[in-house]
Structure formats: structure tokens, C-alpha cells
Amino acid sequence: MPERRLLFEHIDVPGIEGIDVYEREGGYRSLRKAVKEMSPDDVVKEVMTSNLRGRGGAGFPTGRKWSFLPKDGRTRYLVCNGDESEPGTCKDQEIIYRIPHLLLEGVLTSAYAIEAEHAFIYLRGEFKGGYLRLGRAIAEARAKGYLGDNVLGTGRRLEVTLYLGAGAYICGEETALLESLEGRRGMPRLKPPFPATSGLYDLPTVVNNVETLAAVVPIVAMGGAEYAKLGTKESAGTKLFSVSGNVRRPGNYEVELGKVTLGELLNDLAGGPPAGHTFKAAIPGGSSVPFLPPDKFDTPLDYESMRQAGTMLGSGGVIVLDDRASIVDTSLRLMEFYRHESCGKCTPCREGTMWLEQALRRMVTGDGRHGDLKTLEGLMAHIDGQTFCPLGDAAIAALGSALRLFRGEFVSCIAAQDHPLEEVAQ
Amino acid sequence: MNAEHLEEAKRLLTAFPGKSSALIPILHLVEDEFGYIPEQEVEVVADLMGVTTAYVEAVLSFYSLFHRQPTGKYLIQVCRGLSCHLCGADDLARFLHEELGVERGGTSDDGLFTVEEVECLALCKDAPVVQVNLEYRPRVSKDDLQRLIAECRQGVAQHA
Amino acid sequence: MISLTIDGREVQVEPGTLILNAARQAGIEIPVFCYHPRLASVGACRMCLVRVEKMPKLVPACTTPVAEGMVVRTDTDDVMQSHEGVMDFLLSTHPLDCPICDAGGECELQDNAMRYGSNQSRFAEPKRHLKKAAELGPMVELDQERCILCLRCIRFMREEAGDPALTLHERGNHTVVDVAEGRTFDSIFAGNTIQICPVGALTSRPYRFKARPWDLDEVDSICPHCPVGCHMALSLRHGDVLRIQSRDSDEVNWGWLCDRGRFGYGFVHQGPRLTRPLVRRDGEQVPVDWREAIAVLRRGMTGTVGALGGGRVSLEAQYLMRRWLQEGVGTAHVDHRVQPLTAAIPPAQVGRIDDIDTADLVLALDVELLQEAPVLGIRLRHVARNGRKIVSVSARRDMLDMPHQELATQDVAKTLRDISRGEGEIGQAFLRASKVLILWNGRGQAISEAIADAHRLRQGDTYTMVVGGLANSYGAEAAGLVPGPSGLDARGMLEAAAQGELDGLLVVAQDKRDFPDQELLEAALSRLRFLAVAGFVPSDLQERADVVLPLTAWVEADGHFVNMEGRAQRYFAGASRPGEVWEDWRLFAELLDYDWDYDRVLEAVRRDLPELFAADRRTGGPAPRGGYVGQPGTIVAASIFHKGVMPDPLVQAIVPPPRIFLAPDRAGALHLAEGHILEIGPGKAEVGVRPDLPRGSVMWRIGLRGAGRAVAVLASESGLAGKVK
Numbered sequence A: 001m002p003e004r005r006l007l008f009e010h011i012d013v014p015g016i017e018g019i020d021v022y023e024r025e026g027g028y029r030s031l032r033k034a035v036k037e038m039s040p041d042d043v044v045k046e047v048m049t050s051n052l053r054g055r056g057g058a059g060f061p062t063g064r065k066w067s068f069l070p071k072d073g074r075t076r077y078l079v080c081n082g083d084e085s086e087p088g089t090c091k092d093q094e095i096i097y098r099i100p101h102l103l104l105e106g107v108l109t110s111a112y113a114i115e116a117e118h119a120f121i122y123l124r125g126e127f128k129g130g131y132l133r134l135g136r137a138i139a140e141a142r143a144k145g146y147l148g149d150n151v152l153g154t155g156r157r158l159e160v161t162l163y164l165g166a167g168a169y170i171c172g173e174e175t176a177l178l179e180s181l182e183g184r185r186g187m188p189r190l191k192p193p194f195p196a197t198s199g200l201y202d203l204p205t206v207v208n209n210v211e212t213l214a215a216v217v218p219i220v221a222m223g224g225a226e227y228a229k230l231g232t233k234e235s236a237g238t239k240l241f242s243v244s245g246n247v248r249r250p251g252n253y254e255v256e257l258g259k260v261t262l263g264e265l266l267n268d269l270a271g272g273p274p275a276g277h278t279f280k281a282a283i284p285g286g287s288s289v290p291f292l293p294p295d296k297f298d299t300p301l302d303y304e305s306m307r308q309a310g311t312m313l314g315s316g317g318v319i320v321l322d323d324r325a326s327i328v329d330t331s332l333r334l335m336e337f338y339r340h341e342s343c344g345k346c347t348p349c350r351e352g353t354m355w356l357e358q359a360l361r362r363m364v365t366g367d368g369r370h371g372d373l374k375t376l377e378g379l380m381a382h383i384d385g386q387t388f389c390p391l392g393d394a395a396i397a398a399l400g401s402a403l404r405l406f407r408g409e410f411v412s413c414i415a416a417q418d419h420p421l422e423e424v425a426q
Numbered sequence B: 001m002n003a004e005h006l007e008e009a010k011r012l013l014t015a016f017p018g019k020s021s022a023l024i025p026i027l028h029l030v031e032d033e034f035g036y037i038p039e040q041e042v043e044v045v046a047d048l049m050g051v052t053t054a055y056v057e058a059v060l061s062f063y064s065l066f067h068r069q070p071t072g073k074y075l076i077q078v079c080r081g082l083s084c085h086l087c088g089a090d091d092l093a094r095f096l097h098e099e100l101g102v103e104r105g106g107t108s109d110d111g112l113f114t115v116e117e118v119e120c121l122a123l124c125k126d127a128p129v130v131q132v133n134l135e136y137r138p139r140v141s142k143d144d145l146q147r148l149i150a151e152c153r154q155g156v157a158q159h160a
Numbered sequence C: 001m002i003s004l005t006i007d008g009r010e011v012q013v014e015p016g017t018l019i020l021n022a023a024r025q026a027g028i029e030i031p032v033f034c035y036h037p038r039l040a041s042v043g044a045c046r047m048c049l050v051r052v053e054k055m056p057k058l059v060p061a062c063t064t065p066v067a068e069g070m071v072v073r074t075d076t077d078d079v080m081q082s083h084e085g086v087m088d089f090l091l092s093t094h095p096l097d098c099p100i101c102d103a104g105g106e107c108e109l110q111d112n113a114m115r116y117g118s119n120q121s122r123f124a125e126p127k128r129h130l131k132k133a134a135e136l137g138p139m140v141e142l143d144q145e146r147c148i149l150c151l152r153c154i155r156f157m158r159e160e161a162g163d164p165a166l167t168l169h170e171r172g173n174h175t176v177v178d179v180a181e182g183r184t185f186d187s188i189f190a191g192n193t194i195q196i197c198p199v200g201a202l203t204s205r206p207y208r209f210k211a212r213p214w215d216l217d218e219v220d221s222i223c224p225h226c227p228v229g230c231h232m233a234l235s236l237r238h239g240d241v242l243r244i245q246s247r248d249s250d251e252v253n254w255g256w257l258c259d260r261g262r263f264g265y266g267f268v269h270q271g272p273r274l275t276r277p278l279v280r281r282d283g284e285q286v287p288v289d290w291r292e293a294i295a296v297l298r299r300g301m302t303g304t305v306g307a308l309g310g311g312r313v314s315l316e317a318q319y320l321m322r323r324w325l326q327e328g329v330g331t332a333h334v335d336h337r338v339q340p341l342t343a344a345i346p347p348a349q350v351g352r353i354d355d356i357d358t359a360d361l362v363l364a365l366d367v368e369l370l371q372e373a374p375v376l377g378i379r380l381r382h383v384a385r386n387g388r389k390i391v392s393v394s395a396r397r398d399m400l401d402m403p404h405q406e407l408a409t410q411d412v413a414k415t416l417r418d419i420s421r422g423e424g425e426i427g428q429a430f431l432r433a434s435k436v437l438i439l440w441n442g443r444g445q446a447i448s449e450a451i452a453d454a455h456r457l458r459q460g461d462t463y464t465m466v467v468g469g470l471a472n473s474y475g476a477e478a479a480g481l482v483p484g485p486s487g488l489d490a491r492g493m494l495e496a497a498a499q500g501e502l503d504g505l506l507v508v509a510q511d512k513r514d515f516p517d518q519e520l521l522e523a524a525l526s527r528l529r530f531l532a533v534a535g536f537v538p539s540d541l542q543e544r545a546d547v548v549l550p551l552t553a554w555v556e557a558d559g560h561f562v563n564m565e566g567r568a569q570r571y572f573a574g575a576s577r578p579g580e581v582w583e584d585w586r587l588f589a590e591l592l593d594y595d596w597d598y599d600r601v602l603e604a605v606r607r608d609l610p611e612l613f614a615a616d617r618r619t620g621g622p623a624p625r626g627g628y629v630g631q632p633g634t635i636v637a638a639s640i641f642h643k644g645v646m647p648d649p650l651v652q653a654i655v656p657p658p659r660i661f662l663a664p665d666r667a668g669a670l671h672l673a674e675g676h677i678l679e680i681g682p683g684k685a686e687v688g689v690r691p692d693l694p695r696g697s698v699m700w701r702i703g704l705r706g707a708g709r710a711v712a713v714l715a716s717e718s719g720l721a722g723k724v725k
């Protein structure tokens, strides 16, 4: 099952992080085409036609999101979400570090499309190296007239500002990101108003993921209609999948949506499980989605199929576990993460993740109690759909599915600690 | 802050459409210079920004990359994200703790190393991953770490 | 109007109403923690989730506005479970120290737990250990373990008080509320956070362990400290005021008080009080009965006499006082304006506090809001936030603490005239604005006239409020405690006395510190034949009196204060009276030989001063002339944060040390610099140099004792030697 490389087409070309090589490989043609030959609306139309959906996790149609901007003459901003903190996801990182000009071109082209003169690229604080690389890329592009006060002689102004976060997963959530970008604690904002009407500095703002904006480059180059032919009707185009965990060839793989199954990705592209082991389960969309057991590995990788299979495509961060991994231990590790990253604003997420973590830790460290499964389920029911932002739901997605799919493991974990098996199972 | 950083901080005050945005970049400057955010610098930053020290503390304490206590010359961050966890991150952390005689988040007696376990660094394909002063090292083994420690120690010896 | 149904009931509400309030209007209670009617909703605690038909998830009633045809249920199983969940979560970390918690009995967590919690918390993990009994500041104590992170305190400080002194620290389940490292919570609005904290996390240090709420009597009252007239409630036990809380009022103070108001009651029970009438005999003040004291007063107030003060007593007392002076004594020398004040009633259309909400231009003339009418600042901050314009017109800078424009001028009256003629950007805004509100500190005849002209020049809504003066200065003026046509004003009376041309003087509820010209006061006191002092607390003025008449403090009697918008506001007796004090009005009723009870007095006041009780109180009077401004070249600023006539052990902690400010040239001439200390007798004042003061001038705050003396010494200049440190 081959990869289909649009974003990664030139990623292995030596020196592609520099502008000369990038240009030689056809770089900045889309931006040139957009600003010279197309109106901003033309570009939006191409993106609409392409059926591109946001690659940050929620899969919201990008063209539609852009169309929500009010036409009231206020300054607009484009914000590129380079927070990439979803466990198991490392695709944006590779774009940023290895082919920074692709991102920059995507950002500039998209800013032009939505008529924003100023774009921000928000990077998670740990991407200091990426920050420096993008900084160099911006300087190079400025020298060549791709941004600045007179983009490619068109008289248009496009500015890009880099912003380095400081360590907080929640800042990937778009409104928390905006808070952070305004120099505050990264706590999500109340919606409405949505960023499209009142975002950065209270002005209309579009927030898009790194991969989403990078995809605008091939869309403009090939035309939206061509792009839409890739993938499936609802899940168009190519998508990057990060494969990690217990697998032989972890890495980022770009495939057409819906044309490859999870199993094909894991076995054919990523080399299958380590020698002598078998896959036990995978989380296909970053740690915030439910587990899939191996008997569902034949599900095609697209938004709809994944949903039907009881999980989500999410960010495309595929974490795979082999038969050595303990589900209870994995659940604990994930809950520690969410507990650590909960911003603390709302009660169910703040207190619920802590409570869940403590209960899971007891199980793992040999102090599981009779009734603990009920407690876990009760706690999840009190979080489910009741938190301020989606982090709460994200925190329980994997655990909820683990309890359904691998209940026996939880039961025996507690029973091993001197409790009668049947009672615990209740 | 040293003169150069102060200069940069002042530039940052007007580098964004809203002044408030300068706070986090300025705190990065402080963290870079001192390896943490010393108390007196909180005041300097608050004055620069025209906000209360409580406000500065509120912001900086939200973010895990800002430290309130001094850190070693080398900040070693062991990723314990699920992917790295599955690939043996725990062993690496334990190894570092023992080798350097530090607790979680602690700093070695010689002031050279601080070892932190951190959440997913978005380098999962290269698990297990360690960052040293925010520079990442893919697929590290204990041997790699041993070498790294030696290099760091030597680096200091050379500087001396 | 929008129609919706809540739990099957048809409800009609204004568009934009939150589901929560629509339900309340229909008598359906939805539990909340983070919601507070005076704060912007955050939707953080998740206690108020309800089911709305066609919505996939439960929605927060505190952030979701109603929509036409909406079908809301607050009583479904999933809603109940959600309540239980939030209660479980909150109680999981909350300590079980209710029996010793000051909030016990009025704790929203406790109340909601009874109604909405499950019977038993399933939390079997260890609880967290955080700061307990931390003294954040002079008034406020914090128990982080009890905090439920509703963010009310933080939102109040940030959004309403404009001072993020309290913030969140750390993240997630480590999040705590705190002040900055090594700082104290010294905002003058700090006390509000105690009242809005739904649990016992922020508690009052003065009130600590004093009482349980069910033992308390509540009595409605009005704040006696500044002309805003905040609505407050006294909590009393056995006639003792144990605490004061804000009463919510749309018109006046919303839900807030400043700490002067909230904690400024200590003088009533704790301070020394005047409890018995005193008469001077052979140089000694000796206790006498009221009958005798009245007789001495009557005798003393013959010949050429005058009366000063009255801005701190009830409208009822002011009314009878004026009548007695006019009808009984027959003098026109009367003035309530002992503190610097030209007029408490502006010479034109009187503004109302709620005009702040709708004015699109607010001109503040020499107004230092945080010092003279703090709570208004909270309201004015909303003007700034809503993009309407506030301009401070003054020589001095930083007069207001919310975003505003500054128009620096040495001559406020002239600048106001320029503005009213449409000069400059602000002049244009002045003419264009659909509604203009002028705030004025009430000082300066020229400004008063310029205001009158501004009103004439502008078409449309233009209003003025005087934010200076005392709690009942407006009442005093309305009741007629200003010099008659041939009468002397306050300064005139003192000058006459100093010349030996005044025989007797009655001073009502004023302290020496109230007088801006200490030298003149001294000169006057030394020549007076007869001094009568009526008031509630002993003072250095009362020590000089020939007769002393002890009156009730405001919590001990019924009465009205008339606030800066001309609103007569009723306060009620609650506290028991010490010794033989009389109601302030009764003194004058007695002098008039009226055998009246309170109702009878009130009836007369209402009959003779109906405009103070009318719904539309918009007409101002002609500005009285004169007043009392201190020596030339001094700017006497007023502040309610001082230790004057209502000294207060609690408020001491938030009263700043005395400072006097000099214009740079004046400081230079005197060889004084920032930080120098002037030691004058027992008093001390620190020197500050302010470039924004007019050339040659000195500024000080009334009530700060050392400062007044320092100014007196500066005036003589020669006396400075050896007094500077």
C-alpha cells in the first residue's frame, strides 16, 4: 500500500529546509499563483472545492470555517496552530523542522485568502528548534519578497509573527491558544463568541492547524477539484499519520484518506509489531480517542469509517500497543497526562481527572479495591459532555473504551489484589 | 535581566499588536538567562508590562517550561508520553535519577543537571525521546545517556 | 419578549436573559457556584447544567441566553446526576471543617450539598493539603483547601476592581487562588471578595469566629463615609455590629462596598465614645444631665454666633438644626462646608449614578475617585470597557484608575469653558455626545460657574454630580446649612472668631483634622468665648468645648443620608446606644421645644424637602459661595481613608501614612526632596515631589494629621529648620 505524498513530496530532498532548494522543487509557486493570478475569494473557493477538513483533530471543513469571517472591514488575523501536544502526534513537528517553507507558504497563501495582513504561528514551547528554523525561513522568504509590505510586487502586505508557547497541552485548544498568544494563562474562553467573530485581540480570527495550512499549498497548485478527487467524498485529500508505540518502523506516513486501512498502515507501512509480538490495540487519532482492537484494524482511515468503528480519526496520531502492554497501566499513563494538562477551570475536568488518576494508580500499584470499576464508570459519567471544553471528554475517551474492550484486565488487576474475581467484575 | 535581554524585552513590548502578548516572550528571556524565573525578575517583568506581580506569577505558573526554582546547566527532559512510555521511557528516567543522584525534577549536587519527566513532546515516532535544553535526541538508549552525561561534564571541563 | 418553557412552565423574558435568570423569574431555582449576578458569567463550575431540547449536551444555564420556543428542563435524571457529580467533585477535595468555618450556615457549598448532593461522597483518596488561615492582608484571610475555584474573587478583582491582586496560580488540580509571593492583599476593595466567596475560603479577619449567621440580626443601612451612599446591611448580635455587608442596589453600589465602608464601624463599639453630656466648670469638663447641657448651649449661643458642620448627621438632624439656628438662635452664620467644598449640589441638572451607565462622555473635573467615592470607580470602569469616553480634566495626573484620557490643565474652569464651546477633540465629543456626565469634586467657585455655563451651551442630556464632600453634604445643603445672604461661610466664621468678632460657635460632628487651615482654626479657637461640640467620638476639638453633646452614631438611630445624586436614603437603628447619647435630631428638636418622635420629624422633612424623596431629583440649586479651601497655594485633597472623626481601629491598617506633595519648584526652594520626612511635634509627614502640581503649590490630604501640620509649618517656611529628616 503506497504512500501518497503531497505535503511530504520533497521532504527527503537534502537542503529542503532552505529556500533555494525549496524554490527549486517548485516552492512558493502556489503563493505566487494566488497573489498574482487569483483574488482572495478565488483561493477560498478552491479550498471549499477541495473539501479540505481541518487536520488539527476536529475535522471541520476549512473553507467553511473561513467563510464565517464577518465582512465588516475589521482587521482579521490568521493563527496557525502549531501547539501539537496530542500524545502520539508528531506530524506538524516534522513539517516545521524539516520543510518549514511549506508551512510558511501555506500560511501566507491562506492569510491572503482570508484577507488577513497579519498571521501568527503559535508553536508549543518545546519546539524551540522549530521556532529557530521557522525564524530563518521567514527571514529568507522576506528577503525574496514573499512577505513584507509589498508581497511579490503586488502592493499587498503580509506579515508573519512567530510565538513560542511555554508548555501546556491545553493551548492547542483554539481559544486557550488565543489567550496564551495574548500573554495570559492558557484557559479556554467561553464560546460564543467564536474566534471567527471575536478572536485574537477581540478581532475576527481563523485558527488552523499546521498540516491544514500546509495542505493549502498543493490545493492551490493542483486546484481544489483535483485535490477533492483524492481520498473519499467526505474525507478528501491526503493526511499525515504518525505511527508510534510498539511497532517496527514508527514514523509519519502520508496516505490518501479512506484508501488505506489502519492495519495496512501499521503492517505494510510501519512494518508490523516487533518480532515475536502481536498487536493488542491501537488508538488511531491521538490519545483523546477510543481504542480500536485488532479485529477492527481493517477499518479504512477516514473520518466516517473511524467514527462508525467507534473511534475517531482525530489528529492522526496512531499509538499502537503490543501484547506486552498493560491496558490498566496505559490508562493510568494517559490519565496522568490529562490530569497534568487540565487547565483547572472547570470542576469535572479538574477534579475528575485527578480522582480517576488516583483510582487507576491504586490499581496499578496493588491497592485496587472492590467497587473501583463502578467508581471509574461513575466518574466518567460525571465528566462526559459536562466539561467546559473538550479536554474532559478527551480524557475519558480512551479509558471508556478500555473498560469496555478490556474489562477483564481491569478485573484481574483488582482481583490479583486479593479480591474475589466475580465480585470485582460486577 | 542583563542589558541585552532588557533591550530585547523593551523591543518585545511593541512587537505585537497587543502589548499583553509580550509577557510570555519576555519570561522566556528570563528563563533563558537564569534557568528559572527569580523572584526579583518577576518584579522587573511586572514593571515592564505595567501589571501586578500577582498577574505575572499567575501566568508563569501556568506553564510547565517556566521554573520557579533554579535548574541545572543542563535541563534534561525525559518524555514520558504514552509512545515513549511504551518504548521504555521509565527505564531511562530511572537510569538518570540513579546515575545523577537526583529525584524527579531535582538538580544534581554539582548544579549541572536537572532531570524532569515531561509529557508528550510530539516526537513520538522517535521514541524514546529526551530533550537537553530543548534540543531533542531521538531514540535514546541508556548508553546514549551515559555518553551524553559525559559530554556535558566535559563540556563544562572544557569551558573551565 | 421571548417565550420559552422551563419544566413545562411558560415563561416570558427579555431577549438576552440567561436561562438561569429566566428560570429564577419563573420561580425555578437552578444551583450555581461560579455565577454571580454582578460578574460576567464564566461557566466554570458546571453546577448549573440543564437540558435544552435539541441540544446534544447539557448546557450551562449561566452562560446560555434564552431563545424563542426553547424547551428547558432542569429536573431530568441526567441534570440531577450532573448536579450530583459536581457536588461529588467539589466535596472530594473540600475539608470537612464546617463546624469551625466562618461560612458555616451561609455556605453555598453546604446549601447545595444538602439539596443536590448524593448522600455519600465516594472519594476515598487522600485530600490535598494547601495553605490554611493565610493572612492575605489586613482584612482578608484565605483557606485554599476550602476554595472551590469559582473564580468569583478573581473576576471581581480583575474586572470590577481593575486590580488583579488575587490571581490563579499553578494549573489543573494544583490551581490555587493567591496573592503574589511576598505581597499582601491591600486593595481597598478586598472585602468584597469575602462577601462573594460562596464558601469559607476567603473570610473576614475582623469577623473571624465572632458569630454564627443564624444568631445574627440583619438591619438595612447606608454607608456614612462618602457621598455615594452605598447600601449596606448590618449584622448584629445583642446590639453589637459584628460585620457589615453590601446590599445589592441597581441604582447605587451594585453589589459592592469599599473597605472603608465595610470595615469602618469600629468606632461605634470599640473606640472611645462620647457617652454623656459634658459642661466645662472651673476649666474641667464634668458630666451633667441633658437638661443642663441644653441650658448651657442655649445660653452660650447668644450674641454673634455661628454653626459649622453637619455633613455627617442625619437629614432629619440637619433640617431641625437649620430651623433652630434660624428660628431659635436667629443667626445666618451657618456652613456645613468645613472640609474643602464649594458646593455639594451642582448648579444645574443633577446627575444620577446610573447616568454613568449610559453617558457616552464622562468629564471628571479634579475628581480623584478612589479617594472620595471609591465604589463609583467600579461603575465607571464599565464605561471605559464599553468604549465610551472618560476624560480627567485636572492639573493632576492619575486621578482615575480605569483607562481614560487625561487633559492636563492649570485652570479647570477655563478648560471646561473651552470644551463647552466645542474646542478640540474633547470639545467636539462634548457637543456630539448624546449624553454627557460631569463629575466634579465640588471645589472652586469658578468651576461651579463654568459648569453652569456648560449646561447652558449644550443641547440634550447633560448632568453633573459632585463626588466630593461627606456622606450627607448634599442633605446639609438642601436643608439649608449654608450661609444666608448676610451670613458668613466657614472660613469667614473662623476669621471673624480669630478677630474676636464671633462670640459662640457650635460644631457638629467635625474633628480638628477636618479643617484645612490649622493655623486659622487655632487662632479662632483661642479667641472664642463659647464653643459647643456635638458628635459621637471624643476629639481634640471636643477637648476645647464648653459643652459637649453626645449623639448617636448612624447605626444607633433611624435617619436619612442624601447622597451625591440627591437621593435621600433611609438607614435604620440596630445597634444599642452607649450611655446617654441622643439621636442626632433629638438634640435640635429639644432646642426647638418640639416634643416629636422620629415619625413626626420625618413627616416634616418630607413635607419641606419633597424633592429629596422624589423619583426624579434632577434639579440642582444655585451654587453656594465660599466654602473653605485652606491657604492659598495649597491643594487640599480629600480622602475617606483617614483617621478623623470616625476613627477606626480596623481601617487604620489601610490608611496610608501622611504625605505632603510639593511642586518641584517649591520643593527646590525649600531644599526638600522625595522621601524627606517632616517631623512636626508628634506628627510626621513624608515629602513627595509631583511634577504635575501647579507651580509653587503644596498638596495634602485632609484627615491625615501630620500632613496638616506640616503644611502649616511650610507656610511659615522659616519654621522648617531642624524638622527635616
Ligand SMILES: Cc1cc2nc3c(=O)[nH]c(=O)nc-3n(C[C@H](O)[C@H](O)[C@H](O)COP(=O)(O)O)c2cc1C
Residues within 6 Å of the ligand: A053, A054, A055, A056, A057, A058, A059, A060, A062, A065, A081, A082, A083, A084, A085, A086, A169, A170, A171, A172, A173, A174, A175, A207, A208, A209, A210, A212, A213, A389, A390, A391, A394
Ligand atoms: C484539548 C485540545 C487540544 C487541542 N490541541 C490541538 C493541537 O495541538 N493542534 C491543533 O492543531 N489543534 C488542536 N486542537 C484543535 C483546535 O482547537 C482547533 O480545532 C484546530 O486548531 C483547528 O484547526 P483545523 O480546523 O485546521 O483542524 C485541540 C483541541 C482541544 C480541545
Ligand code: SF4
Residues within 6 Å of the ligand: C146, C147, C148, C149, C150, C151, C152, C153, C154, C177, C196, C197, C198, C199, C201, C202
Ligand atoms: S476563594 Fe472563594 S471566591 Fe475565590 S475562587 Fe475560591 S471559592 Fe471562589
Ligand code: FES
Residues within 6 Å of the ligand: C031, C032, C033, C034, C035, C042, C043, C044, C045, C046, C047, C048, C049, C060, C061, C062, C063
Ligand atoms: S454557575 Fe453556571 S457554570 Fe458555574
